[in-house]
Amino acid sequence: MFDLGTSSVGSVNVMTSDKGGLTNEQVADLAVDKIVSISDEAPAHIRQQANQFREHLKKVMYHYLLLARKEERGSIVHILRSNGQKEMAEYIRRL
Amino acid sequence: MAIAQAMCTSFKKELMLATHNFATNGNAFKLALFAEGSGGKSSTTATLGAATTAFVTTGEVASSGTYATGGGALTKVAPNTSGTTAFTDFADLSFTTATITAMGALIYNDTNSNKSVCVLDFSSNKTSTSGTFTIQFPTADASNAIIRIA
Numbered sequence: 001m002f003d004l005g006t007s008s009v010g011s012v013n014v015m016t017s018d019k020g021g022l023t024n025e026q027v028a029d030l031a032v033d034k035i036v037s038i039s040d041e042a043p044a045h046i047r048q049q050a051n052q053f054r055e056h057l058k059k060v061m062y063h064y065l066l067l068a069r070k071e072e073r074g075s076i077v078h079i080l081r082s083n084g085q086k087e088m089a090e091y092i093r094r095l
Numbered sequence: 096m097a098i099a100q101a102m103c104t105s106f107k108k109e110l111m112l113a114t115h116n117f118a119t120n121g122n123a124f125k126l127a128l129f130a131e132g133s134g135g136k137s138s139t140t141a142t143l144g145a146a147t148t149a150f151v152t153t154g155e156v157a158s159s160g161t162y163a164t165g166g167g168a169l170t171k172v173a174p175n176t177s178g179t180t181a182f183t184d185f186a187d188l189s190f191t192t193a194t195i196t197a198m199g200a201l202i203y204n205d206t207n208s209n210k211s212v213c214v215l216d217f218s219s220n221k222t223s224t225s226g227t228f229t230i231q232f233p234t235a236d237a238s239n240a241i242i243r244i245a
Contacts, residue, residue: 006244006245007102007107007242007243007244007245008102008242008243008244008245009100009101009102009213009214009215009241009242009243010184010232010233010239010240010241010242010243011100011233012200012215012217012230012231012232012233012241013230013231013233014197014217014221014228014229014230014231015227015229015231016195016221016222016223016226016227016228016229017223017226017227018223018224018225018226019224019225019226020225020226020227021191021226021227022226022227022229030187030229030231033231034231034234037233037234037238037239039238
């Protein structure tokens with residue numbers, strides 16, 4: 001056989017949740033998985049450094065995801081209050 | 096194994112016949128979810144692999160939340176090359192407020208007679224219960240992209 005090349009199918013990552021959307025931690029994991037990929041063939045010290053970077057990145061992502069959700073809720077609360085929906089606004093503020 | 100990850104053999108031939116167009120303004124592609132055992136509609140079991148030539152309903156999961164039978168539309172990442180490898184990819188796909196148990200998926204060409212592209216094996220059952228079911232595609236590069244030709 002005269003083989004000119006190969007074709008490959010990559011691997012997907014599946015993330016699921018119950019009774020609601022993905023948690024901040026799951027979303028942070030999805031983001032970090034997309035940003036950092038570490039080759040199995042990389043030298044051990046490179047892999048170790050990359051894993052440390054990955055953990056740090058995950059913490060930073062998680063923090064800012066929390067902040068983003070909190071700030072969005074703040075905007076929603078403001079809009080609801082402006083439209084006289086004070087009870088609903090308070091309910092969302094407490095989430 | 097009823098669901099085996101593979102690039103469909105018919106797809107490889109169809110690439111040579113210019114059947115599939117992955118350009119951002121090209122064909123529409125969909126991803127449908129499948130179950131093994133009792134997860135699918137009417138307890139049917141999917142049989143998917145390299146020999147799959149087109150989308151089939153056998154073993155597809157039932158509609159739930161934002162998942163409708165036939166699957167979800169994929170957003171294409173324009174084909175590219177790196178070194179001697181050509182690749183293409185898709186944006187992540189999520190189904191929300193869905194109760195789904197799936198063991199794998201089929202990517203197929205919705206524009207062109209539902210011809211199959213590749214089968215994805217999740218290795219184990221993935222379940223969402225009134226929640227989100229997200230399929231994250233790999234980074235679009237020569238080492239990881241979902242479809243690569245080296």
